[in-house]
Amino acid sequence: MSTEFRKLLLEVSEALGTEELSALKFFSLDYVAKGTLEAIRDPKALFEVLQERCMIGAGNLFFLKELLYRIHRIDLLTAHLGSSREEMERELQVPGRAQVSDYRQLLYGIAEDLTSENVQKVKFLLQGPLQKSKLQENASMLQVFLEMEINEIIKEDNLTTLKDILQGFRADLKKKIDAYEGKKREKYSREEVRYPVSVSVYPEEQGAKQYGEIYKMENNPHGYCLIINNHIFKNRRHNREGTLQDGEAVKRVFKWLQFETVEYMDLEGKKIYDTVEEYSKKDHRNMDCFVCFIFSHGEKDKIKGVDDECVNIEALVSRFTGTNCPSLAGKPKVFIIQACQGSEHHPSVAVESDSSGHLEVDARPPTSIPDRADILIGMATVEDYFCYRSRSTGSVYIQSLCEKMELLCPQRMDLASILTEVNREVATKDIEGFKQMPKITSTLLKLLIFEVPQ
Template identity: 25%
Template sequence: MMADRDTNYRTVLADVADELTDDDAKALAFELVIPRGERGKIINGRTLIDVMEKNEMVSEDKVDQLLKLLRKRRYNVAATKLEGYKQTQNTITKQGAVSGLDTCDSPSGQEQSSSDRYQMNQIPRGHCLILTYDEFTSESKLRKRAGNEKDKVKLNELFGEVLNFEVQDEYNLNYEGTNEVISKMAAKEDHKDCFICCVCSHGDGQAFFTTDGGKIEFQYLMDKFKPQNCEGLRGKPKIFFFVTCLGERFQEFHKDGIGSDGAGLMGKLSGLWAKEADFCICLSTVPGYANARDPSKGTIYVQNVYECFKANYKSTGLIDMLNDVRERTNEKLKQNPVQLKSYDSPICHISPTISTLLRKVYFSS
């Protein structure tokens, strides 16, 4: 069975490669996030597939990125061939699960009760809107967010290729453009089982900034997806990741634990509570504090979300994975302390979660 599957995979990729002209393959090469030396090896369809396999961008169970590129460039014949393969694999997977060939996703090996979980059966799972900003006008007086591109790539891969969401990636929009995208997304009727929104930008604790310095409040964004404004998401999980600085200073480790100022964590979060059920707000840092970001790797929060979700989504629920992200982040900082000038103690990084979810969220069917 596995040999037949591999043969089918190889046959389909060969057919896809043969549908691409040399110029097509070279054009697709510039869409890939790969080392420059690797891009130079792509001279035709076959070498394109070879490079993508070498960089783990395509495999028997991972064809979404290639399919997305083919659709984007409107290479429809090649895309149709790959889509047929993907549908066949989905059918095989479902049949295997029904016949008992695929054990269930729960950690204990026992079937999870569907009554305590949100439905997550459709492919794609739903829409994922990614809003990233790293270049700002001089009038805004906001600095460039170095490392943002790394976050952008990881979020696209995680939610698009791993978790099977339909990703809409919007980059460096101004205030008007951001509002238009948000409104159009909320107005969609095909919201499937779940909605995710990721925002990566500068922030002030209650809002994020667009490229022209426009300020959009977190609550305003979330309000757009309340049931009264977005009927298609009624009773479905709505998950927001805010990867923004919410202050100027970093959090610090203290002898008696992780430090906070006198306002208290709950006081700082009180203004961000969702006023409806079925929301989950994931903050990269505590309001009042800065967001740790490495220009060469991106934010420490997105790095850990990517690693943790990718490794555990089949067996672990959303809230437990977010708890693991929080623990993993600080464990790394404990093992490799970062001591900044003007700070009394090494920095730490708490990433709080605010949830009004009524059921568990699993990204596996």
């Protein structure tokens, strides 16, 4: 880490007070475990943890900027991060850009608006549902919210109890919650309209075949096949030997299947996001499909760039929702992710096989996938387990997938079924004494069958 970046964090840390630290910790709950946050007593320690989670870094300052903006420290935002209130307001208008959830923004706003007398009333009314020891006289409203979450009195999709409490003495804040819930319902309704269920309940009556409808594959090319392949890292110890073979195998298969195939090598974290966003903004009206392969190191829910800066997988996938990419609405979007090493419970280290030394470990890929229609995610392994990559022949998962596609696409087998075959093959392999279990997450509404050119 650069000295300049550490100096920046130190200066920001020293300018923050105890209540502001509590607010930053509250906003970070979606990324850092509660137990870890409870042990933090100063901003420097929080920033260290956020760096470990790849939420902030020398080239990745947006979350830090957003945190300062949310707690109204525009002075620090301007003096140390070269931003402004207006710039942040513009940035946060971009769909998927905000890292702090609407839910946490809502609760923080309510906590700010409550007077000391209001807070005491809330505590009094909660003495039944919550243990009295949890509601000390000096407990802040954010601490009360945290205890309510722990006891499942409030959730992101259930704020009924909080509304009932506020109705009696702060009806204006109850209306804020109503507006939040209305906005969520509108969002879900809008997505439902964009993605009507297309598999017929009575296929005989609508002319569909018994096994379900098939996505149209009529254009040439059928779509883009974007490959992001990180091989050479700035820290050379993290280089991913064998990944070039994976890239070549994918290009061979998808060029054969008439996709416009393009490979980007060795991208930094921000460039990964920018590249995916660039493809989401393309005109896909004359395309049938979009496919994206990502090969890199990673941590839970994140992919690492070659500069070790991370990008959230959900932020990438969400660029292709119907709202963000309307020309792909109702069309299949496929993401195949081979991510390696790093989680809260396992140190981020490269592991070599004891037997021959030619296998490397690719650890848990991201597991938090946006629940959107017409999206299929293929992941190299289930949560909490390793996957493997040969330095000479490529990754077990990607090579198996390419082989199965070459074999089964001519037989008109759909992609979800092909991936199931890949799961079976990889799961039954004995990889120098190790095992691997891939995972499929799908919200496809039809069968995705790739047309093989005659």
